Amino acid sequence: MGQQKLATNSIQTGFDKALSHPTIVLSIVQQYCSISYMTTSLHWLSLIISLPTQNATARMRIWRALKSSGCGVLRDGVYLLPEIESAGSILHKQAQEVMQAGGSAYVLKLSSTSPEQDITFRTLFDRTNEYAALKQEIDELRATFESQSIPTSRRSLQRLSRDFAALSGIDFFPGPAQDQTSTALAQATAEFSALSNPDEPTPATGKIKRLNKEKHQNRIWATRKRLWVDRMASAWLIKRFIDQNAKFLWLDKPGNCPKNASGFDFDGATFTHVGSMVTFEVLMHSFSLETDPALARLAATVHFLDVGGIPVAEAAGLEMILKGTKERCLDDDMLLNDASTLFDDLYAAYTNEEKPHGQ
Known part of the structure; x- marks a missing residue:
């Protein structure tokens, strides 16, 4: 039957027919719908719900959940999402909520019938x-x-x-x-x-140069003393992933950095903030470490604690522990040693979470 058109009717009649045909796609535009066999790739998922009018609490709870999920509203009781990975679980979860509240709910796959309709659907998600x-x-x-x-x-x-x-x-x-x-x-x-933080480096501009870590072995690495998150994490990254024989120099002033040292996290340093990236992220990209998913998660945590941005759930806990570590340690060498254990543990936890199930 391919693309054979089966019916065109009012939207309510279309819903009734669609719900009795599990193999069809429901395409909705304004007050009409067309129903066709699924022969083209699908782009949308729709949730069609009906709730008892007397259950105002459930109606409000479900409406808020759908709104926070970014659903578009085609009409009262008809919600739309692009067919992305999370859309199905979002809509099916709310469908279960509706049915538990005594209503009816259906999740259907939709495809646009024309480019114009596709644009109409997209406008529902204009932010x-x-x-x-x-x-x-x-x-x-x-x-x-x-x-x-x-x-x-x-x-x-x-x-x-x-x-x-x-x-x-x-x-x-x-x-x-x-x-x-x-x-x-x-x-x-x-x-x-x-x-x-007036001593924090001003972000540089330009591209990050890719480097060979074999040419950065047995070096002196220098940064500002009184370490905090980005410098602690960067020193840990250097020692664990770049130069295992690294020696660190803690500077009173960035201008005191020796010419034979690799400076990091200060204005004019070899490795410092670039664009929106903090020094830890710049080091990762410089030495092609960004493909490590556990390091990428750690980078997001360091970024948030250093300059803000997208919140990370475990950031507050790490910050509190590092504050305590800094208060307890007598100097930056001791601080880096103890903080490195924390970063080792966090990296191990991230690595374990990133493993496929069953491994």
């Missing part, structure tokens, strides 16, 4: 206005950095970072609005970092 509102909040926060206390600004920046991460997570068709908001957030983060 431009939400990004604009978030960017305005970011710009307003930047204007208050010098008048607000550092803790207040930090909390506000962390909240906006969480909001951006949540919005990006449901932005299935990212475009310029996401890029502009991301840039504004990165600028705000850099400005706040410069105010709260």
Whole structure:
């Protein structure tokens, strides 16, 4: 039967017929639907629900869950998501919630019947206005950095970072609005970092040069003394993955860095912040370590603790432990030694989580 058109009717009649045919695709546009056999690749998933009107609590709970998942609304009780990996589990979970609340629910695969309809569906996921509102909040926060206390600004920046991460997570068709908001957030983060940590390096520009670690063995590596997260983690990365015989020099001032030393995490250093990347990430990319999924997760944690950005669940716990370690240790050598054990443990945990099940 291929692409043979079976029926065109009102949307409710179309639903009734679709639900009695498990092998068909339901394509909805405005007030009409066309039903065709599945012969083309599918691009959308739809959840069709009906809930008892008296169950207001369940209706609100399910509506909020669908909204937070980024579902588009075709009409009352009809929700849409692009056919991405997580869409099926999201919609099936809410379908179960609906049925447990005494309603009916169906998850159907849809394909657009025309390019125009595809555009119509995509407009349901336009996040431009939400990004604009978030960017305005970011710009307003930047204007208050010098008048607000550092803790207040930090909390506000962390909240906006969480909001951006949540919005990006449901932005299935990212475009310029996401890029502009991301840039504004990165600028705000850099400005706040410069105010709260005046010794932090200014991000360099340009591409990161790929290096051969065999040519960086038995070196002296130098950075600013009184180590904190990025420098601790970078020194650990150097010792564990780049130069196992590395010797470290802790500088009173970056200008005191010897010419024969490889400097890191200060202005003018060989390895320092580049663009939105912190020094740990730059070292990873310089020596082609970014393909290690456990290191990539550790990099996200270090990035968040150093300059903010997308929140990481375990970051707060690591930060608290490192603060205690720093208070206890008498000097930077002792601090790096003890902190390295923590990074070893976190790397091992990430590695274990990244293993395929059964290994």
